[in-house]
C-alpha cells in the first residue's frame with residue numbers, strides 16, 4: 001500500500017506523429033523532422049526533439065520553422081496512420097489497467113492502484129509501460145508519476161523526452177514550487193499578466209500569496225483554483241471513458257459436472273477469478289449473477305443484488321452459494337457450463353478507500369477453500385479440466 005501512494009501516471013508519447021513516421025523512415029532518425037502542412041499557410045503539427053533544438057514547436061507556421069532550420073525534413077501528416085498507432089498505444093495502456101483516461105491521441109492518465117499486487121511500486125508500472133511501447137511499437141514515451149493528475153502531468157513534462165519522473169508524495173512541493181507559474185492549468189495570458197503584477201513568477205511565489213488576495217485579483221473561482229494548485233492539490237480522479245458494464249468468468253467443462261459439491265467447488269474457483277478481475281479493473285460490483293448451462297443446453301441465470309459493492313472473493317462466493325445456488329436444480333441434470341458475473345460496477349478507486357487496505361485475495365480464498373474442505377473433504381476441490389477459458393482470449 002505504502003509504495004503505491006503515488007498512483008497516477010501521465011503517459012505522453014514523445015513527438016508522436018514524427019516518431020510514427022520514423023518507424024518506417026530509419027534515415028530520418030536523429031534528424032530535425034516535422035510533420036505538418038506543407039503549403040504556404042501550413043503549420044507544424046509535431047516536431048522532433050532535434051527540430052525543437054532549433055526553436056521549432058507545434059502550431060508554429062511552417063515558413064517560420066523552415067527559416068529557423070532550412071534543413072528540416074517536412075512530412076505531410078497521415079492522420080489515418082496516427083490513429084492506428086494511437087489505438088495500438090491505448091491497447092498497451094489498457095493491458096496494464098482499464099483505468100485509462102485519454103487526453104488526446106497520444107496522452108493519457110492511468111490510475112494504477114489496482115496493480116499493487118502485481119508490482120512493488122508504480123515506478124515499475126511506468127517502466128513496464130515504457131518498455132512495452134518501445135519494444136512492441138518502437139515508440140518513445142515519457143511517464144510522470146505523482147499523487148494526482150496535475151502533478152503527474154507536470155512530472156511527465158519534466159521527464160521529456162523519453163524519460164520517467166517519479167515525484168514522491170513528500171517531495172511534491174519541492175518539485176512544484178520552483179516551476180514557472182505559467183505551467184499551471186488555467187494560467188493563460190491575462191492571468192499570467194495579473195500574477196506578474198503581484199510579483200508571482202514561480203508556483204512557490206503563488207503559494208505565498210494569500211488566497212483572499214488571489215480571489216480579489218483573479219476572481220473567486222480562478223483564485224481558489226490556483227491556490228489549490230499552488231499547494232499541489234487536485235482532487236480529480238482518473239475517469240476511464242468506458243467502464244465495463246459487467247465482468248464475468250465462465251467455463252465449459254470437458255466432462256459434465258454432477259451434484260452440489262462439485263458445483264460449489266467450481267463456484268469457489270470462479271469467485272476467486274472474478275475477484276481478481278474486478279480488482280485488476282479497479283471496480284467493485286453489486287449485481288451478482290450465476291449462470292448454469294445443463295448438458296441439454298438449457299441455460300438458467302439467477303441474480304442477487306448485494307447490500308454493498310464488493311470485489312472480495314469470499315463475499316462473492318458466499319453470496320452466490322447462499323442466495324443463488326438453491327435456485328438451480330443441481331442434482332437432477334448434468335452441468336456443462338458455469339458462469340459468474342458482476343454488474344452495477346463502480347470504481348473501487350474512490351478516495352475513501354485509500355486509507356483501507358483490503359485483505360489479500362489469497363486470504364479470502366484460503367478461508368473459502370477451508371470452508372469447502374471442512375464440509376466436503378479435501379477431494380472436493382481439484383483442478384478443473386478447462387475446455388475454453390474466456391480470460392485467455394482477451
Ligand SMILES: [Mg+2]
Pocket residue numbers: 012013014015016106107
Ligand atoms: Mg505527446
